Amino acid sequence: MNSKGKPIVIVGAGQAAASFVSRHIKLGSDTSLHLIGEEPLPPYQRPPLSKKYLMGELERERLFIRPLEWYSEQGVTTDFGTRVDKIDRDSKQIHTQSGDAIAYQKLLLCTGSSARKLPWQLGGELPGVYTLRNMADIDIMAPEFQAGRKLLIIGGGYIGLEAAAAARKLGMQVTLLEMAERILQRVAAPETSDFFRNLHSNNGVDIRESARMKQLCEVAGCVSGAEMEDGGTLQADLVLVGIGGSANSSLAEQAGLECDNGIAVNNICQTSDPEIYSAGDCTSFIRNGQRIRLESVQNATDQGDLIAQVLGGEDLQYDALPWFWSDQFDCKLQIAGLNSGYTKTVIRPGASDTSQSVWYYTDDQLIAVDAMNDPKAYAFGRKIISAGLNPSAEVISNPETDLKALTK
Amino acid sequence: MANITWKMEDGSEINADVNDGLNLMEGATSNNVPHIEGECGGCLSCATCHVFVDESWLAKTGEIDDIEDTMLEMTDVERENNSRLSCQIIASPELDGLVLFVPEP
Numbered sequence: 001m002n003s004k005g006k007p008i009v010i011v012g013a014g015q016a017a018a019s020f021v022s023r024h025i026k027l028g029s030d031t032s033l034h035l036i037g038e039e040p041l042p043p044y045q046r047p048p049l050s051k052k053y054l055m056g057e058l059e060r061e062r063l064f065i066r067p068l069e070w071y072s073e074q075g076v077t078t079d080f081g082t083r084v085d086k087i088d089r090d091s092k093q094i095h096t097q098s099g100d101a102i103a104y105q106k107l108l109l110c111t112g113s114s115a116r117k118l119p120w121q122l123g124g125e126l127p128g129v130y131t132l133r134n135m136a137d138i139d140i141m142a143p144e145f146q147a148g149r150k151l152l153i154i155g156g157g158y159i160g161l162e163a164a165a166a167a168r169k170l171g172m173q174v175t176l177l178e179m180a181e182r183i184l185q186r187v188a189a190p191e192t193s194d195f196f197r198n199l200h201s202n203n204g205v206d207i208r209e210s211a212r213m214k215q216l217c218e219v220a221g222c223v224s225g226a227e228m229e230d231g232g233t234l235q236a237d238l239v240l241v242g243i244g245g246s247a248n249s250s251l252a253e254q255a256g257l258e259c260d261n262g263i264a265v266n267n268i269c270q271t272s273d274p275e276i277y278s279a280g281d282c283t284s285f286i287r288n289g290q291r292i293r294l295e296s297v298q299n300a301t302d303q304g305d306l307i308a309q310v311l312g313g314e315d316l317q318y319d320a321l322p323w324f325w326s327d328q329f330d331c332k333l334q335i336a337g338l339n340s341g342y343t344k345t346v347i348r349p350g351a352s353d354t355s356q357s358v359w360y361y362t363d364d365q366l367i368a369v370d371a372m373n374d375p376k377a378y379a380f381g382r383k384i385i386s387a388g389l390n391p392s393a394e395v396i397s398n399p400e401t402d403l404k405a406l407t408k
Numbered sequence: 409m410a411n412i413t414w415k416m417e418d419g420s421e422i423n424a425d426v427n428d429g430l431n432l433m434e435g436a437t438s439n440n441v442p443h444i445e446g447e448c449g450g451c452l453s454c455a456t457c458h459v460f461v462d463e464s465w466l467a468k469t470g471e472i473d474d475i476e477d478t479m480l481e482m483t484d485v486e487r488e489n490n491s492r493l494s495c496q497i498i499a500s501p502e503l504d505g506l507v508l509f510v511p512e513p
Binding site (some may be wrong): 062065070074086297376379380404 | 447452454455478481
């Protein structure tokens with residue numbers, strides 16, 4: 001078989017893979033696709049896992065990005081529930097756990113990221129201790145989310161906060177521990193942390209910042225709470241650990257691909273092997289001169305989409321503006337841009353008490369906005385930043401300023 | 409159940425039944441309607457499920473709330489009076505026969 005007859009093989013079947021497949025099919029390419037995923041499911045949306053899916057408000061099929069049968073209808077070969085163990089770059093083949101070798105013309109690695117666990121020495125492996133990343137994680141923990149039970153959340157990032165909101169709505173008692181001085185410290189300005197601390201406190205979440213946990217404790221082989229460094233103890237029926245994620249890059253590393261906080265790709269999402277591309281949570285790429293890794297739907301979708309177009313012969317580079325969202329209680333948070341390296345922030349009051357936006361500047365350059373219950377700040381902020389416009393902090397913070405006019 | 413027709417700019421059509429309770433972004437992506445992405449899953453953050461509603465159906469497809477109204481400012485193809493984000497239109501028997509036009513950026 002000549003190289004042209006071989007499929008494009010996609011390892012990892014998440015949002016990046018789904019986006020690639022959709023675009024590839026839309027472009028009408030005659031190169032066949034072979035999609036291999038370790039989870040026994042077609043690509044699905046992850047964001048609702050820590051929200052509506054955890055609360056039992058969405059059935060599983062509604063999370064599927066395309067119905068299961070769509071792939072075969074489109075002529076895509078799929079292996080869901082199959083782990084890939086090895087990439088043989090010399091012979092351009094991948095090897096699955098069952099020993100099958102599949103030849104590729106081009107290879108796409110969309111292997112995603114994994115939730116960090118607490119070390120077992122601290123109780124991270126005890127029954128009743130969960131992490132949240134895959135649908136299966138929720139399927140296992142959801143039956144434990146019952147009214148009146150005590151949930152202890154380790155980590156005050158978005159996953160932890162979203163799960164806290166879901167658990168409170170289900171009537172659980174929720175305590176959230178953040179080791180740093182404030183929740184969201186790594187990802188947001190103090191003003192945004194303050195907003196979410198208030199939101200959660202007002203909704204009955206016991207948020208404890210600068211909280212130094214010593215270890216989880218057990219009773220009869222199950223987690224029973226946490227022992228704190230100050231000598232205090234906390235009781236819990238179950239524990240959710242939300243302390244970040246790491247790139248699933250071991251397959252790429254074993255194959256000798258360059259990795260640096262994820263699978264290193266260039267501005268067309270190509271790895272150090274020109275026949276191999278990578279998209280989504282597992283990649284690190286250069287943005288504004290810095291190598292970064294993002295865990296987001298936007299990044300996964302846009303990178304997957306870009307690779308399909310590049311393989312289709314388009315001359316493009318990856319420079320999409322990052323955006324994110326989170327839903328907690330009645331607050332919709334929408335973020336445009338990346339705030340890393342910001343040197344000042346300015347607050348713009350929203351239309352109501354529960355809405356405001358935080359705008360980030362590096363020196364005098366606008367780089368990002370966190371919009372809480374303020375879709376106008378998000379929508380117009382995203383347009384303003386995408387267009388490279390740079391309204392001053394004074395203009396932005398003035399509630400009389402018409403944001404829409406700034407986009408023109 | 410509602411039978412929905414999506415009309416493309418080239419005159420082609422996709423016609424499908426969408427179960428009650430599903431939104432029409434989901435109806436579109438599961439029936440392979442091009443240009444309807446639904447990147448944010450229907451939580452009003454991406455504006456990639458933009459459609460034009462056939463004028464005769466506007467009353468039945470309901471009101472646009474403030475968030476949708478704002479997000480319609482972000483569509484790739486400029487909004488019109490009959491623009492909607494299809495994730496905000498929920499299939500029901502009243503929408504049986506609905507015709508949507510799909511903007512192509």
